[in-house]
Amino acid sequence: MAVAFVGGAALGAVFGELLRAVEDVVSKSASFNSILKQLQSTLNRVTPTIEDIEKLNRVLDRPQLETDMFTDRLREGQRLVLKCAKVRCWNYCAKYSYAKKLMALEKSLLNFFIIDVAAVNYRDTKDVLVAVNRVDSKLDRMGTMGGFVGCCGIPGVRDFVVGFYEPLRVLKMQILDGKEQVVVISAAGGCGKTTLAKMLCHDAEIKVKFGDNIFFVIASKTPSIMVIIEKLFQHKGYPVPAFQTDEDAMNQLVHMLKKFGPNPILLVLDDVWSGLESFIEFLKQQISDMKILVTSRFEFPRFNSTIKLKPLKDQDAKALFCHSAFPHHGSSSIPDDLVNKIVKGCGGFPLALDVVGRSLCGRRKEIWKHVLKQWSEGQSIFDSESNKELLTCLQTSLNTxxxxxxxxxxxxxxxxxxxxxxxxxxxxxxxxxxxxxxxxxxxxxxxxxxxxxxxxxxxxxxxxxxxxxxxxxxxxxxxxxxxxxxxxxxxxxEPIEQRTRFIMDIRGTDLPRWWIEQGQHPIHARLVSLSTDEMFSSNWHDMQLPKVEVLVLNIQTRDYTLPQFMEKMDQLKVLIITNYGFCSAEIKNFPLPRYLSSLKRIRLEHVSISSISNSILQMRNLRKLSLIMCEIAEAFRNCTVHIPDMLPNLVEIVIDYCNDLVEFPAWLCNIRFLKELSITNCHELVAIPEGFGKLQNLEVLRLHACTKLLELPKSIRSLHKLDFLDISDCISLTELPEQMGELFSLRNLHMRGCQGLSELPCSVKNLEQLKEVICDEETAYLWEQYKIDLINLEINVLKEDVNLDWLHDLQP
The missing domain is CATH 1.10.10.10 (Winged helix-like DNA-binding domain superfamily/Winged helix DNA-binding domain)
Structure with a gap:
């Protein structure tokens, strides 16, 4: 759009005055009748555009700097037209002169709209796309934490894309003008299906047609219809209903989508494997004004419109490869024929070209030749012929x-x-x-x-x-x-029994036959990862995993029971449980009592813990406990026990985005050997108990973005080993305790965004070890008066750097 160029209230007013002058002279004078009528017709044709520009500029509050010259030209035109009314019919010299000037005026108007507006329209479109990419990327990256789970915004497109002009043109034609509601982009992995889908969503014409009704959803190998629909509700800001079944969820989604308008709807389902065909068919039948774009490695014969994305042609492939291998476009000692052979070996797959190019970036010629030799001797790592060249390339990169x-x-x-x-x-x-x-x-x-x-x-x-x-x-x-x-x-x-890693993705309740047949034969893996979907029933079959040191459980169900075979994991050191479902998952039997003796690190994300039993409090080897986006308040409130030498080796606690935590539990202050405590982004935390001073071995304390925290306890004076303190974005803090000056070991203090502080306690002048304060401009001046006493203090004023560049992507 050309709003930035032709906007401003003055433009509309001057344009109207010129049009009225032309209409008036046409009605009163016959001397220039034909020329003025042509000019009048031109002005009438562009009047709607001028009116739209006026409206948009009032909304956007656009400046008029770029329109001054054109506005002056319109005023000159008005004066010219008024002069024409005074020319006598017998004055042929004057009539000839003014006729030429009127034709020049009309030509200048046409040139403005045909050339100048088009040029700036292109510039502004690019500006808008850059801004949209930044915003999309920011929102996408924020989607990881704090209530943004399920965002269906459009991910950003990478900065260098070649070879997609023709596929994009064909895809646009099918989306904008095609009769089929469902369009499938099908290709092998790494061919750029997702990139093409992102480019479509960012296209200016697509955005004009679909407006805000574009949704981009990653479906993945084990899609959940309920989770997808929950994301769509959340993305549009609607309360998420408690769906009873997939059918109930789909009906409520259709009810919501039919409220949208006036634009049609574009739904992108990215990386679809199987299991969503019925969902797509249902939407197709229920909502006629809707386009569904599917990207997949597979073809779906039931949907007639399929674009088979092909590998890049030689010229485009080489351009992409060189962008990755020679990012600075400088001279290279790599012979061109060697580059061509490497490019050919990548088979035109964008992912392979990028990966291999980066892996060879800055490497010697001998390495390039060695890679070629490996390719000539290598074999496909998968059975799929379509992936043979790509996977051979990727495996070679891995082998380096x-x-x-x-x-x-x-x-x-x-x-x-x-x-x-x-x-x-x-x-x-x-x-x-x-x-x-x-x-x-x-x-x-x-x-x-x-x-x-x-x-x-x-x-x-x-x-x-x-x-x-x-x-x-x-x-x-x-x-x-x-x-x-x-x-x-x-x-x-290697055979299952001998593998160092055992990674299983389990769909529904179907355990693989070999697992059941495995019986009591032990698997000697050190790392075990078990991923289950929302249909998993927690009906585990027994397994022997005697050497497991790291157990990763990826879950999606709202209620989850830990497998009983964990009790036999005597060497388990790290337990990571992450819930990828929409709602917090309740862990029914946490913790199991008999597998805790060796555990050193526990990380729980997006789960709910209703109690903390004595067994976890007696874990003598536990060194780190991380609770991310968890519901923990009830468990902390219910814990009233006091165990001598509780958790004697626990040196670090991380509590992040736990929004039900209102007060730091007093019993945690009894963990005497704790060195590092991070309570971050806990936006409901209001108070820290006075018993906090008992954490006398604490060296690092982070209270970043605890936005409702009202004060720090006076007992903070007892933290004589505290080296680092972060209270950034604790916006409700109005003062710091006078006892701050007794933090004799404090060297680093982060306090940017502490907007409520109007002064510092006088005792800060006693912080002789303080080397650095990171803050904003509003806080920096509070420290200036103490620089005389704190001769080694460096005050760094930083602007917040939130990567909402990720507007990644997101990505991967």
């Missing part, structure tokens, strides 16, 4: 990793496809499996390397968060589903 990085990469398959993997969960695993450092730096370094090789995509919600003394709770990675399959395949080359 050093052993530790490769092992860590294979561990990523423990988490479901199309889900963000928390860096902190990986830290918990890798500290115990590979003896990595507990501060997270080793883990982040590994993820950075995997990201550089395009084996994962890093997603950092707040880039500044990782600077906060090893805080990585808002750091995630995503793994392409094809790469996850590759990792699973690599981990499955």
């Amino acid at each position: 990793l050093v052993e530790r990085y490769k092992e860590c990469y294979l561990d990523l398959a423990s988490f479901p496809e199309d889900q963000r993997i928390p860096a902190t969960a990986l830290m918990d695993m890798w500290v115990e499996l590979y003896n990595l450092g507990e501060n997270g730096e080793d883990t982040i370094a590994i993820l950075d390397e995997l990201s550089k090789r395009s084996l994962v995509e890093q997603v950092i919600v707040r880039k500044d968060a990782s600077d906060a003394s090893g805080y990585y709770n808002e750091h995630f990675v995503m793994q392409h589903d094809l790469l996850r399959e590759l990792a699973i395949h690599q981990s499955s080359q």
Whole structure:
């Protein structure tokens, strides 16, 4: 749209004056009748556009800077027309001169709308698409936490895309003008189906037709109709009903969708495997003014309109590869024929071109030749012929990793496809499996390397968060589903009993036959991952897993029972339970009493715990407890026991996005050896008890974004080992305790966003070890008067860096 160029109230007024002048002279003078009527016709044709521009600019509050020259031209035109009315019919010289000027005026008007408006229309469309991509990406990345689960916004498109012009043109034609309601994009993994779908959703013509009624839903291998419908309700801001059955959910969805208008609806179901055909057919029959776009590795014969996405042609493939392999477009010592052979070996698959290009970026010519040799000797890792070349390329990229990085990469398959993997969960695993450092730096370094090789995509919600003394709770990675399959395949080359990783995706209540037949034969895996969907009944078959050190349970049901065979896991060190369903999951039998002796790390996400039994309080080896988006208030309230030397090795507690936590439990203050406590994004937390001072070994305290926290306890004076304190975005804090000056070891203080503070306690001048304060401009001036006493203090004023760039993507 050209609003930014032609907007402003003055433009409409001047345009109206010119039109009225033309109409008046036409009715009173015959001297220039034909020319003025032509001019009048031109003005009448553009009048609706001018009126629309006026309305839009009033809504958008657009400036008029770009329209001044055109407005001046309209005023000159008005004066010219009025002068024409005074020209006598016998004055042929004047008539000739003014006729030429009128024709020039009409031509300038046409040029403006044909050339200038079109050019700026293109510019503004690009600006809008950039802004939309940023906003979409931000919302998509926020979808991980804090009530944004289920957002169906359009993910952003990568910055460099080639070879999709023709497929996009064909797809647009079918969506805009085709008779079929359901359009399927079918291709092998890694061919760019999702990219094409994203490009369609961001297309200007598509946005004009469908407006806000575009929904982008990742279906995945085990789709849940209820979860998809719950996401659609939430995305539009509607209360999510308590659906009784899939049929009930579908009926209520149709009832909601029929309220939308005046635009039609575009629903994108991305990465559909099977199980949604009946849902799609139902929507097709119930809502006539709706288009459904499906991307899938499979073809669906029941839907007539299918676009088979083909690999990139040679020129486009080379352009994409070179963008990844030579990102700075500088001179390269790699011969062109060698580049061409590598490009050919990638088979035109966009994912392979990108992955292999990045893996060879900056590498010597000998490495490139070695890769070619490996390809010539390699074999397909899957049976599918269509994936042969792509998977051979991907496997070669994986083989270039050093052993530790490769092992860590294979561990990523423990988490479901199309889900963000928390860096902190990986830290918990890798500290115990590979003896990595507990501060997270080793883990982040590994993820950075995997990201550089395009084996994962890093997603950092707040880039500044990782600077906060090893805080990585808002750091995630995503793994392409094809790469996850590759990792699973690599981990499955040995017989089941001998595998170091045992990864199972269970659909419904169907356990594989070999599991049942396995009987009492032990599986010696160190890492076990069991993923179940919303239909799973928790009816586990017995298994022997005597060497398991890390157990990852990915669940979707609202009620979940831990498998009884966990009681035999005597070497279990890490337990990770993550609920990917819409509602919080109630863990019925947590914790089991007999498998706790070796546990060092427990991470629970999006689950509900109703009680904390004595058994967990006596876990002598537990070092870290993480509760993310959990319902824990009832369990904390019900715990009144006091056990001597309770949790003697627990050094870290993480409580993040637990919005039912109103007061920090007093009994937790008895954990004497606790060194690090993070209570972040707990927006209902109001109070911290005075007994908090008993945590005398505490070195790191994070209270970031506890927006209702009213004050810090006076007993904070007893935390003489506290080195790091983060109270950023605690907007309800109006003062800090006078005892702050007794934090003699405090070196780092983060307090950006503490808008309610109007002064600091005088005792802060005694913080002689304080080296850095990170705050905003409103708070920085409060510290200036104390810089005389705190000669080593550095005050850093930072702007908030929330990655809502992720407007990723999201992504993966």
